[in-house]
Amino acid sequence: MPTLRKSFTRNSKHRSMRPEWLLALFCALLAVSFVVSLASGARLLSPVQLWQDVMQGNLESATWRIFFYVRLPRTLAGILAGSALAAAGTLIQAVLNNSLASPNTIGVNSGAGFFTLLAASFFPGQAFLVPLAAFFGALATTLLIYLVAAKTGASRITLVLAGIAVSGILSAGIDAVTLLFPDTAVGSAGFMVGGFSGVTVSALQPAAWYILAGLVAACLCGYDLNVLSLGEETARSLGMNVPLLRFVFIVLASLLAGAAVSFAGLLGFVGLMAPHAARRFVGPDHRLLLPAAALLGASFVLLCDSLGRVLFAPFELPVGIIMSFLGGPFFIFLLLRQKRSRLYD
Amino acid sequence: MIELRQVTGGYGPVPVLKGIDLTIPRGSITTLAGPNGCGKTTLLKIAARLLKPSGGQVLLDGKPVADYGRKEFARMVAVMPQARNVPAITVEGVAMHGRFPYLGLSRKPGAEDHEKVQEALEAVGVWDLRGRDLRGLSGGERQKAYIAMAVAQDTDVIFLDEPTTYLDMGKQFELLELVQKLNQSGKTIVMVLHDLAHSLRFSQRIVVMERGRIAAAGQPEEIFDAGILERVFDVRGHRDGENYYFTHW
Numbered sequence: 001m002p003t004l005r006k007s008f009t010r011n012s013k014h015r016s017m018r019p020e021w022l023l024a025l026f027c028a029l030l031a032v033s034f035v036v037s038l039a040s041g042a043r044l045l046s047p048v049q050l051w052q053d054v055m056q057g058n059l060e061s062a063t064w065r066i067f068f069y070v071r072l073p074r075t076l077a078g079i080l081a082g083s084a085l086a087a088a089g090t091l092i093q094a095v096l097n098n099s100l101a102s103p104n105t106i107g108v109n110s111g112a113g114f115f116t117l118l119a120a121s122f123f124p125g126q127a128f129l130v131p132l133a134a135f136f137g138a139l140a141t142t143l144l145i146y147l148v149a150a151k152t153g154a155s156r157i158t159l160v161l162a163g164i165a166v167s168g169i170l171s172a173g174i175d176a177v178t179l180l181f182p183d184t185a186v187g188s189a190g191f192m193v194g195g196f197s198g199v200t201v202s203a204l205q206p207a208a209w210y211i212l213a214g215l216v217a218a219c220l221c222g223y224d225l226n227v228l229s230l231g232e233e234t235a236r237s238l239g240m241n242v243p244l245l246r247f248v249f250i251v252l253a254s255l256l257a258g259a260a261v262s263f264a265g266l267l268g269f270v271g272l273m274a275p276h277a278a279r280r281f282v283g284p285d286h287r288l289l290l291p292a293a294a295l296l297g298a299s300f301v302l303l304c305d306s307l308g309r310v311l312f313a314p315f316e317l318p319v320g321i322i323m324s325f326l327g328g329p330f331f332i333f334l335l336l337r338q339k340r341s342r343l344y345d
Numbered sequence: 346m347i348e349l350r351q352v353t354g355g356y357g358p359v360p361v362l363k364g365i366d367l368t369i370p371r372g373s374i375t376t377l378a379g380p381n382g383c384g385k386t387t388l389l390k391i392a393a394r395l396l397k398p399s400g401g402q403v404l405l406d407g408k409p410v411a412d413y414g415r416k417e418f419a420r421m422v423a424v425m426p427q428a429r430n431v432p433a434i435t436v437e438g439v440a441m442h443g444r445f446p447y448l449g450l451s452r453k454p455g456a457e458d459h460e461k462v463q464e465a466l467e468a469v470g471v472w473d474l475r476g477r478d479l480r481g482l483s484g485g486e487r488q489k490a491y492i493a494m495a496v497a498q499d500t501d502v503i504f505l506d507e508p509t510t511y512l513d514m515g516k517q518f519e520l521l522e523l524v525q526k527l528n529q530s531g532k533t534i535v536m537v538l539h540d541l542a543h544s545l546r547f548s549q550r551i552v553v554m555e556r557g558r559i560a561a562a563g564q565p566e567e568i569f570d571a572g573i574l575e576r577v578f579d580v581r582g583h584r585d586g587e588n589y590y591f592t593h594w
Contacts, residue, residue, distance in 0.1 A: 157493035175487070227442050231430035233395055233489075237447040238498070239419030284433040 026295035037075040040306040042314040077199040078302040081264040084211045086258040087295025089271030091253040094225045098156045102272035103257040106163030110170035111141030112261035121181035125306035131207045134258035186210020194267030194320025210259035222287030361387045363557040374534040379554030379587040385537045393424045393504045419446035423495035427506040435488040437475040439555035443497030465497035485516035505536035519548045545589045
């Protein structure tokens with residue numbers, strides 16, 4: 001009981017701030033991260049330099065070219081991938097009622113990655129196909145894990161173990177494809193860890209539409225996710241079409257995670273960390289939680305990516321490596337806490 | 346009025362219920378009693394449309410329950426299932442979820458919804474707890490929060506599956522008196538209770554079940570006097586005024 005009380009008061013202390021203000025604060029954080037990401041890298045871009053070039057009508061200067069063709073796509077990629085994976089993680093945690101679940105812990109990212117590589121290997125040059133393939137890969141994996149959970153009533157940890165097994169199989173598939181089709185555009189080492197170094201506007205564009213549509217739809221589902229958190233039977237007795245809605249949530253999560261993986265590779269842990277961090281601040285109401293997680297996820301990815309660019313400049317670390325360094329320990333922390341609080345579940 | 350006609354059903358290939366014919370009149374408290382595994386909860390779930398029967402029919406006001414729309418049905422029948430989640434949500438939040446079948450696509454509760462929630466919180470006696478997190482409450486308080494949700498749902502019928510489980514003696518009486526109060530305000534109550542003495546004391550009708558069939562149904566005194574409980578549960582019953590108690594032979 002003391003543990004419970006403590007976490008209760010801790011949550012409510014954060015929540016004493018009006019939720020609208022918190023969301024505004026997260027927007028501001030994202031704006032700052034946006035600027036930091038645009039500016040930082042092997043060559044520090046200064047707004048003053050950019051402005052001077054504009055005034056001289058010199059939009060072909062080196063500074064502007066870096067800004068336009070390198071930094072801006074990369075930063076947009078970070079925002080899209082971060083918000084998409086965070087929202088997907090929030091949806092998956094709600095559908096599975098499992099706080100350890102996320103696109104990468106249950107193998108959804110690997111499924112999306114495997115299908116992305118298959119599409120890129122067998123149908124090279126069909127850019128619009130890639131996010132679609134990633135979506136179906138993510139959907140197939142999510143449904144598989146969901147059915148395992150529903151049929152066996154597996155515990156939270158068992159489900160994560162099943163996810164590791166599924167990830168293992170899919171990673172073997174990814175390795176096989178990269179070995180058999182070494183020329184595949186997306187099949188670089190960067191794809192496995194996740195990163196934005198090769199992102200172009202043309203690769204980003206189809207995925208961006210999927211993600212924007214998915215984010216809007218997810219944010220509209222907040223109330224129904226709250227009702228579902230009361231449990232399946234209660235939700236059904238309140239007149240909710242639970243199987244249909246659950247399928248809709250799974251499709252949305254797959255759409256978001258798949259689209260992100262299609263250009264960013266197997267980015268880990270942001271889908272796990274962002275929902276937890278957001279829950280700490282705005283509480284469990286999904287109407288606030290989803291936008292908050294998306295904003296925090298986007299900021300987190302941008303800051304990690306900026307860090308990866310400046311840490312060993314002029315060499316850069318892919319953002320996936322930075323996030324795994326931070327996310328791995330966080331996941332262990334969650335596992336330990338899970339063990340301690342199981343009595344209260 | 347709820348009518349079950351030749352209802353069979355359950356979860357696996359072997360049906361738990363083997364042909365149930367039962368009529369639950371309006372305005373009463375009906376309690377389903379019976380030994381473990383006799384099919385009480387299955388019957389409750391089928392009557393509340395949470396489980397599809399494998400055979401037979403369930404009628405609500407003369408119309409098959411499957412013919413009602415989801416939300417339409419949820420405006421007529423509320424259910425408090427046995428297995429309840431304890432999410433991080435306030436008592437008022439739980440009660441507000443009872444208004445779900447009345448909300449439009451925008452999911453924005455209106456003035457009437459807030460009014461009904463306030464009425465429900467006051468009727469159940471959890472108005473003072475409305476801002477508290479469900480996880481920080483005692484078992485009895487949580488149970489009441491869920492009952493407030495069922496009341497806010499503003500239905501004629503409420504199904505309760507084992508509402509007194511995990512409550513201590515005093516809290517059990519408190520909860521059953523609350524159920525009685527709801528009944529007096531016009532609600533039809535159907536519940537599953539484990540405790541025989543409570544069943545006899547607080548219901549107007551008892552349905553005794555045995556191995557998937559109805560062994561007897563009637564008023565508490567009739568059932569008690571006929572010795573059906575003694576046979577089905579293998580106990581000896583005693584009566585003291587309006588209170589009952591049971592001992593082993």
